[in-house]
């Protein structure tokens with residue numbers, strides 16, 4: 001209930017204005033967002049690289065309302081890719097399709113993505129399309145298919161185990177040869193299309209993990225859940241996959257203890273690293289995932 005309210009609040013423009021003008025809220029968001037500028041994002045990425053992690057840099061921002069904003073987001077991604085290449089950072093960028101304007105004009109959005117994919121390809125970096133709310137699932141997968149048809153095989157997307165359709169999507173993406181990021185899902189979806197029971201979400205996650213390890217291309221298992229991490233490791237060994245055949249992904253600022261442990265036992269770990277001015281919606285989804293974060297937030301606000 002609290003989670004659903006927070007996810008809904010993440011969509012409120014009025015609350016976004018209030019939060020982004022509040023210095024304390026900015027300070028708290030700093031736990032999950034590396035900074036407002038590309039320089040800060042790159043500096044955080046360098047620190048993580050020294051700790052043995054790769055990164056997927058994410059310029060926060062979504063649901064743009066004009067083509068000019070989408071062009072600007074695409075240009076920022078080109079700068080990000082250049083900066084990553086200069087700093088010899090691995091492994092890529094995460095892009096929200098709505099930020100590139102999928103809600104405005106799908107062809108224009110695809111052209112912007114193609115430019116990003118070309119730049120990333122030349123720099124040896126991967127591009128993952130984040131998965132947003134369920135109205136964007138089909139357009140996002142269609143975009144990945146279009147990019148593969150153009151020869152950009154280093155473009156993949158996230159899928160969410162809470163959606164009923166995801167096991168079929170995983171098969172479809174496996175056949176395409178796209179590298180998939182598997183996560184549980186962070187949006188408020190209806191019972192008609194999504195599981196809400198934790199066990200069912202986890203069962204779907206496990207089935208998708210097996211399918212990805214068995215038939216997929218370099219699966220990116222994105223979870224902090226130790227039971228699912230343990231399952232993935234056991235399943236990989238059962239299927240004869242070594243640590244270099246897949247990776248774990250975790251969010252910047254979340255379970256750094258687990259991140260360290262995984263690196264320590266020889267697993268590959270990529271940190272999803274957000275930076276940028278438009279941090280509000282991303283931050284609210286992180287609060288929604290763990291109500292205990294609200295206490296942390298409240299403590300900071302009340303000094």
Ligand SMILES: Cc1cc2nc3c(=O)[nH]c(=O)nc-3n(C[C@H](O)[C@H](O)[C@H](O)COP(=O)(O)OP(=O)(O)OC[C@H]3O[C@@H](n4cnc5c(N)ncnc54)[C@H](O)[C@@H]3O)c2cc1C
Pocket residue numbers: 129130131132158160181183184185186187222223224225226249250251254255271272285286287289290293
């Ligand atoms: C790399 C990465 C990329 C993602 N990309 C997407 C995407 O494209 N689309 C999408 O819908 N969702 C995305 N997510 C979010 C994901 O869907 C989940 O909402 C989120 O990861 C929490 O699920 P969990 O698997 O960690 O399990 P949970 O059961 O929620 O968490 C397991 C444990 O992890 C810790 N934890 C988890 N989340 C937090 C948090 N916010 N703050 C503090 N501790 C926390 C807690 O200790 C918790 O007990 C992504 C997640 C990751 C890690």
